Amino acid sequence: xxxxxxxxxxxxxxxxxxxxxxxxxxxxxxxxxxxxxxxxxxxxxxxxxxxxxxxxxxxxxxxxxxxxxxxxxxxxxxxxxxxxxxxxxxxxxxxxxxxxxxxxxxxxxxxxxxxxxxxxxxxxxxxxxxxxxxxxxxxxxxxxxxxxxxxxxxxxxxxxxxxxxxxxxxxxxxxxxxxxxxxxxxxxxxxxxxxxxxxxxxxxxxxxxxxxxxxxxxxxx
Numbered sequence: 594x595x596x597x598x599x600x601x602x603x604x605x606x607x608x609x610x611x612x613x614x615x616x617x618x619x620x621x622x623x624x625x626x627x628x629x630x631x632x633x634x635x636x637x638x639x640x641x642x643x644x645x646x647x648x649x650x651x652x653x654x655x656x657x658x659x660x661x662x663x664x665x666x667x668x669x670x671x672x673x674x675x676x677x678x679x680x681x682x683x684x685x686x687x688x689x690x691x692x693x694x695x696x697x698x699x700x701x702x703x704x705x706x707x708x709x710x711x712x713x714x715x716x717x718x719x720x721x722x723x724x725x726x727x728x729x730x731x732x733x734x735x736x737x738x739x740x741x742x743x744x745x746x747x748x749x750x751x752x753x754x755x756x757x758x759x760x761x762x763x764x765x766x767x768x769x770x771x772x773x774x775x776x777x778x779x780x781x782x783x784x785x786x787x788x789x790x791x792x793x794x795x796x797x798x799x800x801x802x803x804x805x806x807x808x809x810x811x812x813x814x
Contacts, residue, residue, distance in 0.1 A: 699723060699725075699733070708722050708723075709775050710754065710774060712772075712775050714775070716730060716743055731743075734746060748785055751775045751776055752785055754774045755773075755774035758774060760798070763798070770782070770794065
């Protein structure tokens with residue numbers, strides 16, 4: 594073989610070897626790409642399955658909450674219906690009472706429920722608690738000869754209850770007694786006791802021999 598022929602053969606051999614190497618490299622790269630894509634698809638499928646499970650769980654939770662809300666609303670409606678019916682009964686029962694009879698009934702309810710211990714008690718909230726109309730309750734105190742106003746009535750109830758607490762709860766502070774009885778603060782309580790008895794709550798507790806009006810309120814621990 595001549596020199597040029599040998600050169601051509603060498604070039605062809607080198608080209609074939611280079612082509613083979615390139616094909617191997619491309620084949621390995623293609624395999625890596627395929628494996629990577631397969632892994633991505635697998636991860637995507639796993640993610641989709643998780644999302645599906647989360648959606649199912651969320652939907653189940655929403656259904657449970659809707660069911661709970663439904664039952665809660667049904668209970669609220671039932672309670673409101675019962676309260677409305679009870680209020681109507683109170684209104685019907687008290688409609689035929691004269692002021693004296695109604696005042697005696699209000700007194701009993703106030704003592705049993707200790708409504709006057711609520712510092713923020715108003716004519717409206719008191720009427721709602723007693724099942725009376727605000728107008729009827731307002732008229733009752735407007736025509737009452739003993740009390741000049743609702744506030745005067747509440748102060749007397751709180752005063753009597755506080756005096757009872759002073760006797761039966763010797764370990765309670767004066768401030769705690771006043772707060773429990775419904776007075777806005779220690780000073781208000783002290784001024785009310787001083788106005789009615791001429792002594793301080795502490796002096797009353799120490800002596801406890803001051804005659805008080807009839808007390809019907811009971812205290813439980």
